[in-house]
Amino acid sequence: MSTPKYSELEVGAAIPSLTQRPITRQTLAVYCGASGDHNPVHVDIDFARAAGLPDVIAHGMLVMAYMGRTLTQWVSQERMRAFSTRFMAMTHIGDAITCTGAVLEKLERDGEKLVRVSISAADQRGEVKTAGEALIALDP
Amino acid sequence: MxxxxxxxxxxxxxxxxxEKGRLRLFAKAIGETDPKYFDEAAARAAGYASLPVPPTFLFCLEMEQPxxxxxxxxxxxxxxxxxxxxxxxxxxxxxxxxxxxxxxxxxxxxxxxxxxxxxxxxxxxxxxxxxxxxxxxxxxxxxxxxx
Structure with a gap:
């Protein structure tokens, strides 16, 4: 991985995208155990239906983890100063999530050179599931 | 209300x-392919003391309470x-x-x-x-x- 330098990045530059395999029930079962988030709405269809949903839904934090992978494949994690997202739509079984992002702003704060990047996750139809930002410290 | x-x-x-085991399972769960998140030798080679906690896993650690x-x-x-x-x-x-x-x-x-x-x-x-x-x-x- 070659880390981009602050001077090399322009506002608008895209960061490398990342596409995941379609989400299966197995994906959610493994994430349930691995994350420790045992909210039954993600793995128990009876619970999901009782909650008024047609089926189980993916953990929002699974989608945010995909966004995190997209960022850490671009720059090493210790450069991340902040990472935030809004969950905008439910992610369903069969959805294949692609994460994309771009440089929004270049700034300096506390003696560090930073880029503010957009990062969002959309499904195979282009519906945006989560959209957020990250603040990344770079070498000059 | x-x-x-x-x-x-x-x-x-x-x-x-x-725990290392949990981090390895989490890496698998999110389809992680970067070895520093599941292979301790790769993590050390990247300058970490052991497997690093990925950016969103802090949220998961908080859910470890009883x-x-x-x-x-x-x-x-x-x-x-x-x-x-x-x-x-x-x-x-x-x-x-x-x-x-x-x-x-x-x-x-x-x-x-x-x-x-x-x-x-x-x-x-x-x-x-x-x-x-x-x-x-x-x-x-x-x-x-x-x-």
Whole structure:
């Protein structure tokens, strides 16, 4: 991985995208155990239906983890100063999530050179599931 | 309606040790292909003391307490109505497997939209290491759907 330098990045530059395999029930079962988030709405269809949903839904934090992978494949994690997202739509079984992002702003704060990047996750139809930002410290 | 007096509600602090096995399972669960997140030799070669905690796993560590939804009951949040609205993290450093991290959580806001059809509860977490130094903070906003 070659880390981009602050001077090399322009506002608008895209960061490398990342596409995941379609989400299966197995994906959610493994994430349930691995994350420790045992909210039954993600793995128990009876619970999901009782909650008024047609089926189980993916953990929002699974989608945010995909966004995190997209960022850490671009720059090493210790450069991340902040990472935030809004969950905008439910992610369903069969959805294949692609994460994309771009440089929004270049700034300096506390003696560090930073880029503010957009990062969002959309499904195979282009519906945006989560959209957020990250603040990344770079070498000059 | 969720009682606004719960603004300021604090969850008892709890401490959890970051386990390598869990980090490997998490890496598998999110399709991670970068070996430093599951192979300790690769992590050390990348300059980490052990496997690094990925950016969103701090949220998962917070759920390691015996009943991570206990505060829902105290505040009056019904789990079947809950959706995750927003999540943000600020990072001071990257913790690694083997560290013990302490989480302190506080409800900082409760408000509603659409005439009370949607309620929002905002909770802040601060995460410190064994020396008491700040590692990260995170904020979660949950949405409670009424009707």
């Amino acid at each position: 969720i009682d606004r007096r719960h603004i300021g509600y604090e969850t008892p602090p709890f401490t959890v040790e970051v 009943d991570p939804y206990a505060w829902f009951d105290d505040v009056g949040i019904e789990l079947p109505k809950v959706l995750h609205g927003e999540q943000s993290f600020t990072y001071h450093r990257t913790p690694c497997a083997g560290e013990k991290l302490t989480f302190r959580a506080k409800v900082v806001d409760i408000y509603d939209k659409k005439g009370g059809l949607l309620e929002f509860v905002v909770q802040d977490n601060t995460i410190t290491d064994e020396r008491g130094a700040a590692v990260a903070e995170f904020r979660r906003s949950i949405v409670i759907r009424h009707g």
